[in-house]
Amino acid sequence: MSLAHFHHTNILDIDQFSREDIQFILKYAQVLSQKERGQLSHLLEGRILASLFFESSTRTRLSFETAMIRLGGKVISTVGFQFSSISKGESLSDTMKMVEAYADLAVIRHPVEGSSRIASAAVNIPVINAGDGTGQHPTQALLDVYTIFIEKGCIDGLQIAFVGDLKYGRTIHSLVKLLCHYNVKMIFVAPIDISLPESYRKELKEQNIQFEETEDLKAIWDCDLAYVTRIQQERFADQSQYELLKNVYSVDRSFLLASRKETLIMHPLPRLNELNTDVDDLPHAAYFRMAGYGVTIRMTLLLLCLNIDIESEI
Amino acid sequence: MSLAHFHHTNILDIDQFSREDIQFILKYAQVLSQKERGQLSHLLEGRILASLFFESSTRTRLSFETAMIRLGGKVISTVGFQFSSISKGESLSDTMKMVEAYADLAVIRHPVEGSSRIASAAVNIPVINAGDGTGQHPTQALLDVYTIFIEKGCIDGLQIAFVGDLKYGRTIHSLVKLLCHYNVKMIFVAPIDISLPESYRKELKEQNIQFEETEDLKAIWDCDLAYVTRIQQERFADQSQYELLKNVYSVDRSFLLASRKETLIMHPLPRLNELNTDVDDLPHAAYFRMAGYGVTIRMTLLLLCLNIDIESEI
Amino acid sequence: MSLAHFHHTNILDIDQFSREDIQFILKYAQVLSQKERGQLSHLLEGRILASLFFESSTRTRLSFETAMIRLGGKVISTVGFQFSSISKGESLSDTMKMVEAYADLAVIRHPVEGSSRIASAAVNIPVINAGDGTGQHPTQALLDVYTIFIEKGCIDGLQIAFVGDLKYGRTIHSLVKLLCHYNVKMIFVAPIDISLPESYRKELKEQNIQFEETEDLKAIWDCDLAYVTRIQQERFADQSQYELLKNVYSVDRSFLLASRKETLIMHPLPRLNELNTDVDDLPHAAYFRMAGYGVTIRMTLLLLCLNIDIESEI
Numbered sequence: 001m002s003l004a005h006f007h008h009t010n011i012l013d014i015d016q017f018s019r020e021d022i023q024f025i026l027k028y029a030q031v032l033s034q035k036e037r038g039q040l041s042h043l044l045e046g047r048i049l050a051s052l053f054f055e056s057s058t059r060t061r062l063s064f065e066t067a068m069i070r071l072g073g074k075v076i077s078t079v080g081f082q083f084s085s086i087s088k089g090e091s092l093s094d095t096m097k098m099v100e101a102y103a104d105l106a107v108i109r110h111p112v113e114g115s116s117r118i119a120s121a122a123v124n125i126p127v128i129n130a131g132d133g134t135g136q137h138p139t140q141a142l143l144d145v146y147t148i149f150i151e152k153g154c155i156d157g158l159q160i161a162f163v164g165d166l167k168y169g170r171t172i173h174s175l176v177k178l179l180c181h182y183n184v185k186m187i188f189v190a191p192i193d194i195s196l197p198e199s200y201r202k203e204l205k206e207q208n209i210q211f212e213e214t215e216d217l218k219a220i221w222d223c224d225l226a227y228v229t230r231i232q233q234e235r236f237a238d239q240s241q242y243e244l245l246k247n248v249y250s251v252d253r254s255f256l257l258a259s260r261k262e263t264l265i266m267h268p269l270p271r272l273n274e275l276n277t278d279v280d281d282l283p284h285a286a287y288f289r290m291a292g293y294g295v296t297i298r299m300t301l302l303l304l305c306l307n308i309d310i311e312s313e314i
Numbered sequence: 315m316s317l318a319h320f321h322h323t324n325i326l327d328i329d330q331f332s333r334e335d336i337q338f339i340l341k342y343a344q345v346l347s348q349k350e351r352g353q354l355s356h357l358l359e360g361r362i363l364a365s366l367f368f369e370s371s372t373r374t375r376l377s378f379e380t381a382m383i384r385l386g387g388k389v390i391s392t393v394g395f396q397f398s399s400i401s402k403g404e405s406l407s408d409t410m411k412m413v414e415a416y417a418d419l420a421v422i423r424h425p426v427e428g429s430s431r432i433a434s435a436a437v438n439i440p441v442i443n444a445g446d447g448t449g450q451h452p453t454q455a456l457l458d459v460y461t462i463f464i465e466k467g468c469i470d471g472l473q474i475a476f477v478g479d480l481k482y483g484r485t486i487h488s489l490v491k492l493l494c495h496y497n498v499k500m501i502f503v504a505p506i507d508i509s510l511p512e513s514y515r516k517e518l519k520e521q522n523i524q525f526e527e528t529e530d531l532k533a534i535w536d537c538d539l540a541y542v543t544r545i546q547q548e549r550f551a552d553q554s555q556y557e558l559l560k561n562v563y564s565v566d567r568s569f570l571l572a573s574r575k576e577t578l579i580m581h582p583l584p585r586l587n588e589l590n591t592d593v594d595d596l597p598h599a600a601y602f603r604m605a606g607y608g609v610t611i612r613m614t615l616l617l618l619c620l621n622i623d624i625e626s627e628i
Numbered sequence: 629m630s631l632a633h634f635h636h637t638n639i640l641d642i643d644q645f646s647r648e649d650i651q652f653i654l655k656y657a658q659v660l661s662q663k664e665r666g667q668l669s670h671l672l673e674g675r676i677l678a679s680l681f682f683e684s685s686t687r688t689r690l691s692f693e694t695a696m697i698r699l700g701g702k703v704i705s706t707v708g709f710q711f712s713s714i715s716k717g718e719s720l721s722d723t724m725k726m727v728e729a730y731a732d733l734a735v736i737r738h739p740v741e742g743s744s745r746i747a748s749a750a751v752n753i754p755v756i757n758a759g760d761g762t763g764q765h766p767t768q769a770l771l772d773v774y775t776i777f778i779e780k781g782c783i784d785g786l787q788i789a790f791v792g793d794l795k796y797g798r799t800i801h802s803l804v805k806l807l808c809h810y811n812v813k814m815i816f817v818a819p820i821d822i823s824l825p826e827s828y829r830k831e832l833k834e835q836n837i838q839f840e841e842t843e844d845l846k847a848i849w850d851c852d853l854a855y856v857t858r859i860q861q862e863r864f865a866d867q868s869q870y871e872l873l874k875n876v877y878s879v880d881r882s883f884l885l886a887s888r889k890e891t892l893i894m895h896p897l898p899r900l901n902e903l904n905t906d907v908d909d910l911p912h913a914a915y916f917r918m919a920g921y922g923v924t925i926r927m928t929l930l931l932l933c934l935n936i937d938i939e940s941e942i
Contacts, residue, residue, distance in 0.1 A: 090898030101919035270404030584718035605729035
């Protein structure tokens with residue numbers, strides 16, 4: 001896994017990656033996943049990760065912290081409301097300059113879009129964006145692509161459905177962008193009120209990506225996989241609209257067993273009614289395995305940002 | 315310490331243990347306590363404990379985390395209100411399936427009775443109940459028994475008093491159940507309004523345990539040890555009743571020095587007026603030593619759940 | 629670095645230190661800072677620090693936790709509102725007796741003045757005061773002196789300005805006291821309403837320290853360094869007074885470039901308008917480097933409290 005062709009020291013948004021970059025990350029992660037735990041447990045010995053969650057995201061925080069300590073590194077951690085200096089009016093840049101003196105790299109989650117870029121610009125240590133506001137969440141998109149790569153063995157040639165809140169769903173927006181580097185067909189399944197924004201439709205056309213839009217959930221029966229998402233209550237100014245839409249789709253066992261293909265079901269979790277628990281023990285259910293893939297992808301990104309070549313190190 | 319006869323991979327409630335199990339735990343803990351720190355510091359190297367406190371309990375959380383890191387393990391930790399996915403409606407089972415991808419075992423504290431059993435059923439990693447609602451707190455009961463075992467050298471034959479809130483006191487209920495495996499005499503000291511529930515009285519009779527009930531604190535003068543507890547304000551719907559009862563007993567230095575026996579005083583802490591600080595430097599005071607016994611018992615349970623035989627490993 | 633002449637196992641306030649103590653700490657820190665990271669990473673292996681922040685102070689907490697883990701130690705950590713036993717009425721002494729069973733030393737931050745002394749009196753492990761209310765913050769004062777020592781090469785003979793809130797500023801009060809051990813001239817720059825309290829003025833006279841007071845910020849042009857501080861909104865009962873004073877001074881690039889000397893600018897951070905970001909890339913700006921000095925000083929204090937002689941250990 002020569003690092004000669006990978007030049008990113010920060011992971012800020014998915015637009016920074018070429019197809020070659022993504023392929024490199026996927027293969028690096030795959031090699032990593034095949035190592036014994038003991039082979040990895042000293043790679044980041046003596047390094048410190050600052051886990052800076054200016055807003056709470058337990059799933060993502062624990063994933064990064066697990067990744068760091070599996071590699072032998074240490075973590076200093078803080079969650080939003082604990083940032084006492086922020087409450088006294090400190091700028092993010094100033095906070096980051098303090099962090100730079102403590103840690104070898106930083107993961108940042110922040111409620112305001114663009115924060116991770118500001119954070120990164122302030123310091124000389126690598127910064128990884130763990131989600132900033134309505135902006136990007138690149139490590140989630142990379143773990144989604146890695147899930148497809150491992151579960152399906154390839155990405156090119158797949159027919160992929162996206163189900164649920166396509167208007168506000170940050171996760172879907174990032175994944176769609178990343179998949180534009182591949183030869184896939186996309187099926188967007190959503191009620192008209194929360195369908196894909198026009199800007200994404202335009203980009204797909206420019207990139208010559210084949211896609212269809214429908215309100216009919218049965219469209220996923222023809223797909224290799226369906227990426228199902230929660231209707232996010234917190235995004236609706238009008239709660240009565242949320243009530244109308246929240247249960248519009250529900251993927252369950254009998255619906256899936258009627259599928260022509262063994263449609264793989266992915267979900268970024270947490271889930272509500274859109275994905276029934278009676279799916280959990282079907283082979284279709286990839287969503288719990290995604291937590292493990294997430295740790296692998298985050299281990300990969302920590303190592304790449306610190307320029308660690310696992311082949312020569314192990 | 316052959317593990318051939320110990321078959322528990324989860325610690326969910328005290329009813330799961332036979333007398334043989336308890337004896338095994340006590341002796342394993344005693345052997346562990348006699349080792350040098352350096353002999354233990356690599357036993358759980360590379361293992362990760364998920365410390366999941368859905369409600370705050372600093373004493374118990376720090377005890378488990380200390381136990382884990384003394385054994386060379388690592389901890390990922392989260393406290394209640396940080397569980398962002400829970401606030402979005404995620405089920406405990408789904409949360410646990412994420413945790414399973416991150417950690418080798420989990421400790422769970424939860425406000426709802428039965429939660430630890432639900433958590434355990436969702437995953438294939440060991441789960442330890444660190445208190446669930448008005449339900450059980452088995453590691454507290456085990457550390458209480460371990461305290462008696464170490465401080466008194468044996469358990470059979472002792473006369474043991476329980477003082478304070480016998481109606482709502484989860485700690486006392488668990489300890490009473492555990493001691494039913496031993497040949498002890500129990501003295502229950504409480505005002506009638508917060509005396510032992512009828513179900514426990516019935517069980518004691520069925521198990522042929524000798525016991526007495528009284529409102530007179532002087533009864534502890536005849537006991538080998540007294541387990542004193544706080545009247546828990548948060549359990550009273552009627553605060554005026556709490557005000558009447560909160561100072562009904564106060565164990566202090568002069569009262570203890572009048573005792574016929576050197577009655578050992580235990581207390582799960584925190585304490586209020588029921589146990590005066592002027593007792594602290596008497597030999598009677600075992601309650602501060604209990605924090606150390608607690609770490610030993612939790613180290614023991616972490617090792618047993620992961621099936622580590624200390625004799626062969628060291 | 630023989631420890632024969634250093635006899636402090638607790639760091640509670642700056643009055644405990646003689647000039648010889650301070651010089652010893654500064655030199656120990658300097659030696660430590662010249663070591664490779666790998667030489668230090670096992671010095672506190674197997675030791676556990678209890679990081680007890682009864683009020684939030686992210687900067688100080690992360691600094692101590694970084695210091696501990698760089699030395700190979702482990703941290704158990706808790707922040708204010710998580711102290712469930714405190715909310716049930718537990719005394720600080722009782723909490724500390726629990727901590728003593730878990731950790732090898734403790735760092736305590738507490739909103740009430742004198743708390744660290746109470747904490748220390750309750751236990752036999754070293755206790756370090758990380759700020760208690762309007763009381764002392766000795767590790768901040770030591771890192772300030774260490775900054776001067778490293779940046780200027782010496783302390784005796786310097787002319788040092790203090791700017792901003794000299795009435796309520798705990799940081800400044802502690803640093804002034806510490807600098808009384810040196811042959812320095814102090815210039816106090818503050819509006820009359822928040823000028824240095826009379827008690828400090830009296831002490832400076834008794835100690836024969838040369839000092840001047842002025843409202844004119846231009847006084848710092850003649851100084852080797854200026855210690856600038858934030859006007860602390862939270863200290864003002866009358867918010868209209870805060871509004872009048874908050875922007876009374878603003879150190880910026882053009883003001884500094886007009887200085888006769890290259891006045892070094894220090895600031896405990898966080899900063900607001902009193903220190904403009906256009907100063908950040910001037911050589912004058914020492915304030916971001918202070919975060920690194922802080923980690924070194926805290927590593928030093930952890931080692932000294934545990935009586936570790938780095939020369940013989942490395």
